[in-house]
Amino acid sequence: MELTFYIAAAVAILSTIMVITRFNLIHALLYLVVSFMAVAVVFFTLGAPFMAALEVIIYAGAIVVLIIFVIMMLNLTQEDVQREKEWLRPSVWVGPAILSAVLLAELVYVFMAGDTVQAGAVVAVDAKVVGLALFGPYVLGVQLSGILLMAGIVGAYHLGRQKKKVIHRFLQERSAAS
Structure with missing residues (x-):
């Protein structure tokens, strides 16, 4: 072992x-x-x-x-x-x-x-003891980690969306110049 x-x-x-x-x-x-x-x-x-x-x-x-x-x-x-x-x-x-x-x-x-x-x-x-501990004294930590994960997802989506807008605008300017 x-x-x-x-x-x-x-x-x-x-x-x-x-x-x-x-x-x-x-x-x-x-x-x-x-x-x-x-x-x-x-x-x-x-x-x-x-x-x-x-x-x-x-x-x-x-x-x-x-x-x-x-x-x-x-x-x-x-x-x-x-x-x-x-x-x-x-x-x-x-x-x-x-x-x-x-x-x-x-x-x-x-x-x-x-x-x-x-x-x-x-x-x-026991699973009940773990649940009571997580949503008892550690509920703030659980909520903060959830907010952190959500912020990461929103930030990644925002970055991906902005990249798409910049590429789309670049292609429009290039086609207008042709």
Whole structure:
């Protein structure tokens, strides 16, 4: 179990570094998903399966889908579409696939080995307790994070819309000059 923790931590660090150093947003997003999955494995090996599940559902699921929707709202040009076709080559997705395979092998090993964390270390958390905590003393944090996400979406839409107006105005001026 300790070896699994260290391998998952190394994958998380490596994939996070790849997220930071990628210039292409889609490549960074793929590595971000791998990073979230590696952190989920770390949580699982530390005896926090609920946190591991939340990591996968909330971050690797919802947040990544939100980022993809924002990318879609920015209206890709024809040049971006051509570049996107080049991303389908195996050389682009080999890195994230290898890191994901390492994480999958770790999870299979953990489940097959049957190693469990000591019974005293695992604390069962009821969903009702989590809901009461989030919408009790932490309701301000939940609301602020929702407002922050909404502001990001509105800002991305506004930037994409302005880009479209500028291109449209440029094409009109160019056709009028001809």
